[in-house]
Amino acid sequence: MYWRLETGMNRRYNPQEIEESWQKRWEERGVFKVEEDQGKKKYYLLEMFPYPSGRIHIGHVRNYTIGDVVARYKRMKGFNVLHPMGWDSFGMPAENAAIEHGTHPAVWTNENIAYMKKQLKRMGFSYDWDREISTCEPDYYRWEQLFFLWMYEKGLAYKKRSSVNWCSHCQTVLANEQVEAGLCWRCGTEVGEKVLDQWFFRITDYVEELLDYCDRLPGWPEKVLTMQRNWIGRSYGCEILFPMADSAEAIKVFTTRQDTIYGATFMLIAAEHPLVMDLVRNKAIEKPVQEFVEKVKKQDRLLRTSEYYEKEGIFLDTFCLNPVTGKKMPIFAANFVLADYGTGCVMAVPTHDQRDFEFAKKYNLPLIVVIQPPDKPLNVQTMHEAYVDDGILVHSGRFDGMENTKAMEAIAEHLETIGRGKRTVQYRLRDWGISRQRYWGAPIPIIHCDKCGAVPVPEADLPVVLPRDVDLSGEGGSPLSRHKAFVETTCPRCDGPAGRETDTMDTFVESSWYFDRFCSARFDSSPGLDRKRVDYWMPVDQYIGGIEHAILHLLYSRFYTKMLRDFGVLGVDEPFTNLLTQGMVCKETMRCREHGYLYPQEVNDGRCSFCGGEIAVGKTEKMSKSLKNVVDPDYLIQQYGADTVRIFCLFASPPEKDLEWSDQGVEGSFRFLGRLWRIVMDYLDDIRNVKAFDGKTGLEGELKQLRRKTHQTIRKVTSDIEERFHFNTAISAVMELLNVLYQARPASDADSQVFAVIRETIETIILLMAPIVPHMTEELWMLLGHEENLADMPWPSFDAEVASEEEITIVIQVNGKVRGRIHVAADEDGEAIKSLALADEKVGRFIQGKRVIREVYVPKKLVSLVVED
RNA sequence: GCCUGGGUGGCGGAAUUGGUAGACGCAAGGGACUUAAAAUCCCUCGGGGCUUCGCUCUGUGCGGGUUCGAUUCCCGCCCCAGGCACCA
Numbered sequence A: 001m002y003w004r005l006e007t008g009m010n011r012r013y014n015p016q017e018i019e020e021s022w023q024k025r026w027e028e029r030g031v032f033k034v035e036e037d038q039g040k041k042k043y044y045l046l047e048m049f050p051y052p053s054g055r056i057h058i059g060h061v062r063n064y065t066i067g068d069v070v071a072r073y074k075r076m077k078g079f080n081v082l083h084p085m086g087w088d089s090f091g092m093p094a095e096n097a098a099i100e101h102g103t104h105p106a107v108w109t110n111e112n113i114a115y116m117k118k119q120l121k122r123m124g125f126s127y128d129w130d131r132e133i134s135t136c137e138p139d140y141y142r143w144e145q146l147f148f149l150w151m152y153e154k155g156l157a158y159k160k161r162s163s164v165n166w167c168s169h170c171q172t173v174l175a176n177e178q179v180e181a182g183l184c185w186r187c188g189t190e191v192g193e194k195v196l197d198q199w200f201f202r203i204t205d206y207v208e209e210l211l212d213y214c215d216r217l218p219g220w221p222e223k224v225l226t227m228q229r230n231w232i233g234r235s236y237g238c239e240i241l242f243p244m245a246d247s248a249e250a251i252k253v254f255t256t257r258q259d260t261i262y263g264a265t266f267m268l269i270a271a272e273h274p275l276v277m278d279l280v281r282n283k284a285i286e287k288p289v290q291e292f293v294e295k296v297k298k299q300d301r302l303l304r305t306s307e308y309y310e311k312e313g314i315f316l317d318t319f320c321l322n323p324v325t326g327k328k329m330p331i332f333a334a335n336f337v338l339a340d341y342g343t344g345c346v347m348a349v350p351t352h353d354q355r356d357f358e359f360a361k362k363y364n365l366p367l368i369v370v371i372q373p374p375d376k377p378l379n380v381q382t383m384h385e386a387y388v389d390d391g392i393l394v395h396s397g398r399f400d401g402m403e404n405t406k407a408m409e410a411i412a413e414h415l416e417t418i419g420r421g422k423r424t425v426q427y428r429l430r431d432w433g434i435s436r437q438r439y440w441g442a443p444i445p446i447i448h449c450d451k452c453g454a455v456p457v458p459e460a461d462l463p464v465v466l467p468r469d470v471d472l473s474g475e476g477g478s479p480l481s482r483h484k485a486f487v488e489t490t491c492p493r494c495d496g497p498a499g500r501e502t503d504t505m506d507t508f509v510e511s512s513w514y515f516d517r518f519c520s521a522r523f524d525s526s527p528g529l530d531r532k533r534v535d536y537w538m539p540v541d542q543y544i545g546g547i548e549h550a551i552l553h554l555l556y557s558r559f560y561t562k563m564l565r566d567f568g569v570l571g572v573d574e575p576f577t578n579l580l581t582q583g584m585v586c587k588e589t590m591r592c593r594e595h596g597y598l599y600p601q602e603v604n605d606g607r608c609s610f611c612g613g614e615i616a617v618g619k620t621e622k623m624s625k626s627l628k629n630v631v632d633p634d635y636l637i638q639q640y641g642a643d644t645v646r647i648f649c650l651f652a653s654p655p656e657k658d659l660e661w662s663d664q665g666v667e668g669s670f671r672f673l674g675r676l677w678r679i680v681m682d683y684l685d686d687i688r689n690v691k692a693f694d695g696k697t698g699l700e701g702e703l704k705q706l707r708r709k710t711h712q713t714i715r716k717v718t719s720d721i722e723e724r725f726h727f728n729t730a731i732s733a734v735m736e737l738l739n740v741l742y743q744a745r746p747a748s749d750a751d752s753q754v755f756a757v758i759r760e761t762i763e764t765i766i767l768l769m770a771p772i773v774p775h776m777t778e779e780l781w782m783l784l785g786h787e788e789n790l791a792d793m794p795w796p797s798f799d800a801e802v803a804s805e806e807e808i809t810i811v812i813q814v815n816g817k818v819r820g821r822i823h824v825a826a827d828e829d830g831e832a833i834k835s836l837a838l839a840d841e842k843v844g845r846f847i848q849g850k851r852v853i854r855e856v857y858v859p860k861k862l863v864s865l866v867v868e869d
Numbered sequence B: 001g002c003c004u005g006g007g008u009g010g011c012g013g014a015a016u017u018g019g020u021a022g023a024c025g026c027a028a029g030g031g032a033c034u035u036a037a038a039a040u041c042c043c044u045c046g047g048g049g050c051u052u053c054g055c056u057c058u059g060u061g062c063g064g065g066u067u068c069g070a071u072u073c074c075c076g077c078c079c080c081a082g083g084c085a086c087c088a
Helices: A015-029 A058-076 A092-101 A105-122 A138-153 A203-216 A222-232 A258-263 A274-280 A286-301 A354-363 A404-417 A514-520 A531-537 A552-566 A633-640 A642-651 A663-687 A701-724 A727-743 A752-769 A774-783 A830-839 A841-847
Strands: A042-047 A080-082 A157-167 A172-174 A191-201 A234-243 A250-255 A266-270 A313-321 A328-334 A345-348 A421-427 A446-449 A453-456 A488-490 A497-500 A540-546 A576-582 A585-592 A615-622 A807-814 A817-825 A852-858 A862-867
Touching: A015 A105, A015 A642, A015 A774, A042 A058, A042 A531, A058 A080, A058 A540, A058 A576, A058 A585, A058 A642, A058 A701, A092 A105, A105 A633, A138 A157, A138 A453, A138 A552, A172 A191, A203 A222, A203 A552, A222 A552, A222 A576, A234 A258, A234 A404, A250 A258, A250 A266, A250 A345, A258 A404, A266 A274, A266 A313, A266 A354, A274 A286, A274 A313, A286 A313, A286 A328, A313 A354, A328 A354, A345 A354, A404 A421, A514 A531, A514 A552, A552 A576, A633 A642, A633 A663, A642 A663, A642 A727, A642 A774, A663 A727, A663 A752, A663 A774, A701 A727, A701 A752, A727 A752, A752 A774, A807 A830, A807 A841, A817 A830, A817 A841, A830 A841, A830 A852, A830 A862, A841 A862
Parallel strands: A042 A080, A042 A540, A266 A328, A540 A576, A807 A862
Antiparallel strands: A157 A172, A157 A191, A234 A250, A234 A313, A234 A421, A266 A345, A313 A328, A446 A453, A446 A497, A488 A497, A585 A615, A807 A817, A852 A862
16 A cells, blocks of 8 residues: 555545544544623524433434534524433433342442543534433432422412322332323333322422413424413313202212203212212121222222223212202212312203213113204104203203303303202312332421421422432332331421431432523532523423323423522523424334244344244334444444534435435445535535635636525525424435535636635535534634634625525426426516517417416416317 | 334435526446556436437325425325334
8 A cells, every 4th residue: 555645535434533532632622612691692492302211312413413403503693502411310221230249229320421521522413511400319319309308388389188190010100191091101010009108299289380381482382382281281160069958968060061950960079089988888788899899999990991891880879969950869989980170969851961872871860951953853752872061051041042152151151049069170180299209309398297297398408319329139128118217317496316317309300400400510518500691591402202291391490480480590481492392213124923923133134043934024113222223333433434424314304204224224324424524525625715705806707606506505604593483304415405516516727716616505505514524524624714613703604695596497287287487587577578478389289279268377386278169 | 002203216315485407426337547457536316208419208105185386285095114002
């Protein structure tokens, strides 16, 4: 091999070398450190921080690449950009790993953080690492404990004995939001029921505001807002009292259909409701009812699988009275009535509610039609399902003949006047249960004293530090409750012996305010948030993360923000102004009949590498270890470099859509970068000492076209990034420009003006690609002789005049079909264009001998001619 | 069942306000360079038909409608993905 000078066209694209050297330089120069600057407009860009599970997976890579491009772009646009990163580092996997491998959760977690941090740095993300936070550290969770004390004081945190969702695998409680189709959201185990003393956050205090603000978040995807609205589930209706037939007591129900009250023929009570046993006490049927209730409770634990249970009930041998008709209504305990929604009691209107209809048919209960549909009248003898739509009231006393929608109000008012009911609002949302019987979480700062009850830890004693030396055998409930030194303490109020609360907080509490902490990550006086700095940065301008957090994390964060605002530590109503939910990264699965799912490297030429059997290529699914369709980011970086991984993630599909991973696609992205590298190398010697074209002199022909394309590309890329985050089309536009540049090879006697224009194009491509492939572009920028960091360069602007076409194509349609195209000057007069269109030879064939009835001219686009048939 | 999205070449995807459907990339085919291969560069590429250097018909899940003109708007239907699911 001969000696080659590492300059000019001889230099090869070596991503590893370039990327590592620039990562080092950025770090040394502190390029991405950021401080508040009142003179500059701020931009807070945040990606959802990861749980340190061990390694970065490709979903993270995509999420953080999208964020990094926006952060770098906004920075070039002159914003003071806050782009932090941290670790959601409390949680069960650490504890499970400890039980399995004997590694302490803190050690396991910190090792993972160290490794993942290295991976993120290797991707070249522009984080301000000085603001890094890890939620399992006392300097983070101490403030969370402080907020807990404030919440406790205000009654926003409270303890109550309740039946909870219990995951036997995770040995912990789950919030309603954390149960998905009856299964644990994390491990997929069936969720059971358990009665425990539990801590709750009173999110329902903020339910109105949380719902109302769903209409004031224009920067959020409608899909997410809809999911939140449904989750909160507001419904307007009435609470109505049904007096008992033989006592002065009354049963209170909630209904949204008070218009059907004249059709209420029986009463249903949730089987678990305490009233059920009260009503049958000392009666002959007490025992069978007791058995029924037990059975239903067991049914509940067995879960609602995909099929509804059979509706069942038992007559309680007692009656109440319909408050408007005075008719006797039998009372049943039923398995399908929810105990914790509304009042747990339901007035049953079998004619106009499908569930009640089925129940009435089964137990032979009376039906009275009170709403008649407009078309054909209902008949109780022949109806085979409830009529739930609108109509005219019948059998409803003074309300007969009224439209049911109007009767809603009228009947509500009537009930209020006679003192039998009142208008109310119900929500589906329940309070947020945050107690976890787990070790690896933030301790709840409460002390239980036999004399004084639950006593908050004094603020001065915070943090309540999670002890290191625990016994993590995985047996016998929470390790904290077995840790004497932690539990045994004295009561802050009476100084008597007392025990610490051993529940830890749900890890969703940490992620409900980490974005605030980033604003003043090292602030170590109360309340952990420096108001001045938080006011400068909050709210987050752009939040980016997976759609899977549409309800849980985002709803909790909104609640926490409003609460902290009311505590006076925050000045915003909502944490995230704009939200981008990116799609999942998917890949096809491969499966051997004998060996199950296989990793790509276990497949050779479509055959299993273990048994040589044929491979079935399964459908494309979200990458997961169990399906073995994961792609290793380390391997990709080693093979192609971080820039290629970044550009592929962006190019293959727009961010909100799922991304299908394709090795060939990666290859294509790598090829494009090589192409860009090579053309710059080819021109390097010719343009190194030339200044980019400044537009002072006129250009002609190919050169003029190249320059026009350059400015058009700036326009296109800017709007694609700014308005829609459609990086795929932005990259396409740059590819087009590069193709044009390849076509425009200059003659051998080209003058400096030619190279000036070429330099302008090359510099433009470098600047436009800088946020997407920052390493390669920094290197090229330097090779062109620049000394400043490319990351600090201003985003290029385009000259509208240069970008405008001087000749445009006008399409000519005849009867709606394209029949010709003509090229005219951009400023050509409409009348002239119309006559050109009529004179066009091809068009002539279609209008010859026919009368033109209509001519439509759309400026700069087309002429549409309508002719007689 | 209900609520959201979505359905465009062999594939990923473009088409931004109702105005040239298929940008860009992948795969495929052809050519140039090379002893050869890789790499690279160039060309072709929705489908059908024809009198084939061009012309024509057809085509954005299916069926209708509005319009000079519909991938885009309206009505009905089919399919796929996600969310919720006895919430009275």
